[in-house]
Amino acid sequence: MKEIKLQTFWTHAKPERVVWAVAEHDGNRSICPLGWKMRTSHKPPMMAISVAPTRYTHDLIVGAGAFVLAWPGRDLAEATLFCGTHSGRDTDKFAHAGLTPLPAQHVNAPLVKECVANLECTVVGQTTSGDHTIFVGEIVAAYMSETPGPLLCTINHACGYEFLLEDKGYRFGVVQDCDDPR
Amino acid sequence: MKEIKLQTFWTHAKPERVVWAVAEHDGNRSICPLGWKMRTSHKPPMMAISVAPTRYTHDLIVGAGAFVLAWPGRDLAEATLFCGTHSGRDTDKFAHAGLTPLPAQHVNAPLVKECVANLECTVVGQTTSGDHTIFVGEIVAAYMSETPGPLLCTINHACGYEFLLEDKGYRFGVVQDCDDPR
Numbered sequence: 001m002k003e004i005k006l007q008t009f010w011t012h013a014k015p016e017r018v019v020w021a022v023a024e025h026d027g028n029r030s031i032c033p034l035g036w037k038m039r040t041s042h043k044p045p046m047m048a049i050s051v052a053p054t055r056y057t058h059d060l061i062v063g064a065g066a067f068v069l070a071w072p073g074r075d076l077a078e079a080t081l082f083c084g085t086h087s088g089r090d091t092d093k094f095a096h097a098g099l100t101p102l103p104a105q106h107v108n109a110p111l112v113k114e115c116v117a118n119l120e121c122t123v124v125g126q127t128t129s130g131d132h133t134i135f136v137g138e139i140v141a142a143y144m145s146e147t148p149g150p151l152l153c154t155i156n157h158a159c160g161y162e163f164l165l166e167d168k169g170y171r172f173g174v175v176q177d178c179d180d181p182r
Numbered sequence: 183m184k185e186i187k188l189q190t191f192w193t194h195a196k197p198e199r200v201v202w203a204v205a206e207h208d209g210n211r212s213i214c215p216l217g218w219k220m221r222t223s224h225k226p227p228m229m230a231i232s233v234a235p236t237r238y239t240h241d242l243i244v245g246a247g248a249f250v251l252a253w254p255g256r257d258l259a260e261a262t263l264f265c266g267t268h269s270g271r272d273t274d275k276f277a278h279a280g281l282t283p284l285p286a287q288h289v290n291a292p293l294v295k296e297c298v299a300n301l302e303c304t305v306v307g308q309t310t311s312g313d314h315t316i317f318v319g320e321i322v323a324a325y326m327s328e329t330p331g332p333l334l335c336t337i338n339h340a341c342g343y344e345f346l347l348e349d350k351g352y353r354f355g356v357v358q359d360c361d362d363p364r
Contacts, residue, residue, distance in 0.1 A: 001284065001295055006227055006324045009299050013253070013333065015197055015357060038220040040232040041312025045188055048230065048311060050222040071195070102183065113183055117191050127309050129318045130223025134230060136311045142188045150340060151195065158332060160342030160358030175197060175357060176342030 015153035015161070015175065018080055020070040021049055024109050025063030029101070030088025031112070032057035033080045035154060036132070037069070045139040047121065050132040056088040061135055065123045066107035069137070070115040072152040073145075077165040077172040079114075080152060085168055106140045116151055117144045150174035197335035197343070197357065200262055202252040203231055206291050207245030211283070212270025213294070214239035215262045217336060218314070219251070227321040229303065232314040238270040243317055247305045248289035251319070252297040254334040255327075259347040259354040261296075262334060267350055288322045298333055299326040332356035 016035040023030060036050035047069060051058045061067045072080050079097040086093065094101055094110075101110030104120045111118040121137025128134075152172055155161045161173035198217040205212060218232035229251060233240045243249045254262050261279040268275065276283055276292075283292030286302045293300040303319025310316075334354055337343045343355035 001293065001300065001325045001327055004299075004324050004326045006301075006321060009301070009324050009326055010221075012299070012326065012330055013199065015199070015335075017195065017197070036220045036222060038218045038230065038232055039192075040218060040316055041314050044312050046312045048220065048232070048316060050220055050230070111183065117186075117194070118183065119188075119191070125309060125311055127307060127316075127318075129230060129307055130226055130228045130320070132223050134222055134309075134316065134318070136309075136316070138312070139188060142186050142191050143183045144186045144191055144194065145183055148194055153197075155357075157360070158357045159360040160344070162342070175337075175340045178339070178341040 014156040018072060018152045021057055022068040022070050022109055023057050023060035023064055025060040030057045030060055031083040031093045033084040046136055048134050048136045050134055052132050064108050066109050067121050067137060068109040068111055069119040069121060070112040071117040073116040073149045074174045076152060081167055116148045150177055196338040200254060200334045203239055204250040204252050204291055205239050205242035205246055207242040212239045212242055213265040213275045215266040222318060228318055230316050230318045232316055234314050246290045248291050249303050249319060250291040250293055251301040251303060252294040253299040255298040255331045256356045258334060263349055298330045332359055
């Protein structure tokens with residue numbers, strides 16, 4: 001056990017599932033991929049996410065008081081990279097990434113048809129944590145694909161993954177499925 | 183995309199890395215394994231965890247204003263199960279699980295020698311989220327084993343894992359290493 005630079009640990013701390021925070025306000029919508037999320041209550045069910053105030057999605061969440069957590073699968077590594085490296089201020093991410101918005105039942109934010117799962121969340125708490133904001137969302141509805149595959153992760157070089165894409169400092173994959181042809 | 187019971191998604195939402203929140207106050211110490219954690223700030227570096235107020239570790243964290251995040255590896259699936267299914271109120275988890283406390287440099291909470299990594303955290307924020315408390319910890323020191331293996335996860339039945347242990351509703355494993363003999 002020796003002291004290290006923290007970055008060394010972050011590099012080691014894989015896999016990390018990826019989720020998209022999706023928000024819409026005043027006719028504008030965006031998708032912000034993030035790894036910084038956690039469950040935070042059983043009853044009522046809640047998840048918390050950390051979003052930088054510089055993100056366009058941050059202000060849409062504040063404006064709408066709601067967000068959708070859309071969970072990408074193996075087909076959405078490129079879309080995740082696109083959404084994470086462009087701003088919704090000047091790009092319609094749904095159109096550019098070929099994604100289909102679906103209406104939510106209880107919140108003003110779109111579901112994403114191509115994702116493995118979607119959770120509708122109402123903001124019930126917000127607190128500043130360093131250079132990010134923690135949004136606490138109560139989960140008011142959940143949806144899953146009828147053929148759900150594995151969830152997209154940022155990964156390291158271990159052998160149990162199906163590698164998908166590496167670019168711009170990100171490395172994406174899924175844990176190898178039993179029906180993987182390899 | 184069809185509406186589901188939320189539990190169906192939680193069952194699918196794997197892998198989830200496991201971390202131990204370790205705390206000490208007034209001569210008492212405990213270890214609380216949890217999956218509900220996230221990074222929440224780059225500068226200064228912070229992590230947030232969700233801990234139920236019913237947990238003994240919760241009150242130790244409040245008392246000390248600090249905690250250690252100790253990251254178990256493949257050798258600590260049994261210790262994780264033990265620590266997660268017993269209370270520190272009546273059990274010395276270090277002694278029972280054969281764990282070695284090491285002194286931290288900056289906080290009043292022990293590191294765990296057998297873990298892959300340890301992060302010393304000072305509590306800088308606390309908020310209630312449903313039936314849990316979110317503690318925001320500023321990371322003031324980081325340590326890693328000189329031979330760090332993969333991090334312990336709760337897993338599903340995908341093929342990319344080295345399966346370790348299943349009991350009491352938990353299923354533990356690590357993503358398969360390239361030097362795994364299988």
